[in-house]
Amino acid sequence: MSHTILIKNATAILPNGRALTDLIVQDGIIASIDTAATSRADEVIDATGLVLFPGLIDAHVHFREPGLTHKEDLRTGSQACAAGGVTSFLEMPNTKPAAINQSLIEDKYRLAATKSIANFGFYIAATTNNVSELAKATGVPGIKIFIGSSTGDLLVDDQEALERIFAETQLPICAHCEDETTVRQNQSRLGSELKLSDHSKIRDEKAALIATRRAIDLAKRHHHRFHVLHVSTAAEVPLIIDHANLITAELCPHHWHFNVDDYDRLGTLIQMNPSIKTRSDNVKLWQALLDGQFQMVVTDHAPHTLEEKNQAYPNSPSGLPSVENYFSLLLDRASRDECTWEQIASWTSDAPARVWSIVGKGRIAVGYDADLVLVDPNEVRTIENHKQFTKSKWSPWAGLSLRGWPKRVFVGGRTVYRDGQIVTEQPAARLQFDHALGGYWKTQNGVGPRKVLRTRSNS
Numbered sequence: 001m002s003h004t005i006l007i008k009n010a011t012a013i014l015p016n017g018r019a020l021t022d023l024i025v026q027d028g029i030i031a032s033i034d035t036a037a038t039s040r041a042d043e044v045i046d047a048t049g050l051v052l053f054p055g056l057i058d059a060h061v062h063f064r065e066p067g068l069t070h071k072e073d074l075r076t077g078s079q080a081c082a083a084g085g086v087t088s089f090l091e092m093p094n095t096k097p098a099a100i101n102q103s104l105i106e107d108k109y110r111l112a113a114t115k116s117i118a119n120f121g122f123y124i125a126a127t128t129n130n131v132s133e134l135a136k137a138t139g140v141p142g143i144k145i146f147i148g149s150s151t152g153d154l155l156v157d158d159q160e161a162l163e164r165i166f167a168e169t170q171l172p173i174c175a176h177c178e179d180e181t182t183v184r185q186n187q188s189r190l191g192s193e194l195k196l197s198d199h200s201k202i203r204d205e206k207a208a209l210i211a212t213r214r215a216i217d218l219a220k221r222h223h224h225r226f227h228v229l230h231v232s233t234a235a236e237v238p239l240i241i242d243h244a245n246l247i248t249a250e251l252c253p254h255h256w257h258f259n260v261d262d263y264d265r266l267g268t269l270i271q272m273n274p275s276i277k278t279r280s281d282n283v284k285l286w287q288a289l290l291d292g293q294f295q296m297v298v299t300d301h302a303p304h305t306l307e308e309k310n311q312a313y314p315n316s317p318s319g320l321p322s323v324e325n326y327f328s329l330l331l332d333r334a335s336r337d338e339c340t341w342e343q344i345a346s347w348t349s350d351a352p353a354r355v356w357s358i359v360g361k362g363r364i365a366v367g368y369d370a371d372l373v374l375v376d377p378n379e380v381r382t383i384e385n386h387k388q389f390t391k392s393k394w395s396p397w398a399g400l401s402l403r404g405w406p407k408r409v410f411v412g413g414r415t416v417y418r419d420g421q422i423v424t425e426q427p428a429a430r431l432q433f434d435h436a437l438g439g440y441w442k443t444q445n446g447v448g449p450r451k452v453l454r455t456r457s458n459s
């Protein structure tokens with residue numbers, strides 16, 4: 001049976017800018033915008049004073065399922081999404097087992113289809129010898145390569161293996177770029193008595209720069225769409241400025257928010273790979289985001305238990321949870337005129353949808369899915385560990401007060417979060433990727449409505 005929702009008097013962040021408007025959702029799809037005042041609906045929501053954003057798409061999370069579910073799982077991770085205005089996520093393959101072939105990818109989709117209250121997609125991981133699996137993979141946003149990282153089996157550092165992955169596959173590739181040789185050299189130079197601040201000396205600017213340069217060189221020579229994950233240094237910015245429309249890049253909140261001076265205060269909570277860098281990097285990376293040199297903001301949400309994080313360095317794991325707070329970190333900056341709502345919508349929704357070719361997502365436009373967030377731009381709230389929805393129950397931003405929070409979140413027209421509560425257990429949907437059009441970034445250039453491709457018929 002048809003169900004309609006009328007959202008009245010919202011300041012909606014539309015593709016061409018903000019507008020005070022009414023919006024009708026019918027059966028989970030945005031049916032009309034700027035609706036006549038007389039329109040009727042099954043449910044009417046008065047959004048006076050609220051801002052309507054397209055649901056966020058966090059294109060880089062680690063939800064730890066299967067295999068590491070004491071840290072997070074698809075239920076708690078997706079609840080944290082909902083609380084943070086994130087209606088879709090793309091999850092990284094370094095679970096246990098790692099998602100290195102179609103069958104393991106489908107296992108994750110099956111799990112998510114029973115547990116995740118946000119829409120979901122899963123990357124496939126490259127290893128040194130699974131190129132045939134990568135070549136035939138379908139239903140994924142792209143291929144993830146760990147070019148020099150601490151993630152065990154998934155490390156691909158061998159040049160011949162990398163050449164084959166770029167030469168013999170079609171899907172977009174993304175990579176964690178920290179050069180393993182440099183990391184090891186730094187480590188042996190610093191000796192065995194390592195302290196936490198050494199983490200940023202081991203995983204230093206040079207390590208990031210070498211690996212990013214190497215990956216971009218591969219992408220250019222093989223003319224392969226490539227996305228640089230979690231750029232951590234200002235020195236990499238000149239490398240990511242678009243080369244023949246092949247290269248895109250992302251920035252994470254911890255890399256503009258934290259720096260080596262924060263180790264004293266926050267300890268291993270901000271131990272990350274790539275490591276956090278200097279105050280100057282914070283400032284320059286944020287400026288590069290404003291300047292359009294990054295397409296998107298993602299979290300790299302990577303939860304560990306507090307017990308795990310509180311081990312002495314270097315036994316402490318790298319990674320921090322952030323999926324439920326990054327929208328408000330951005331909204332707070334907008335409240336201080338450091339960015340605009342339109343930029344936030346572009347970085348967190350439109351760009352991830354276009355970079356990863358996600359069908360029917362990323363903007364408030366007729367025919368798109370009704371993944372929406374009503375924000376109270378004036379609500380001030382302090383982040384508290386015990387109120388976090390992530391299973392890890394902590395945040396490196398605990399104690400920080402931010403202005404601007406999601407008030408009500410819709411996934412496919414259904415309310416999933418409202419006024420501090422998760423209000424559904426119903427699973428959301430598997431994301432659809434349309435790589436056939438290849439390189440939205442190239443053809444769309446950020447202007448005008450994207451062609452909406454519905455794929456309901458084959459579901």
Ligand SMILES: [Zn+2]
Nearest residue numbers: 060062092300
């Ligand atoms: Zn990651």
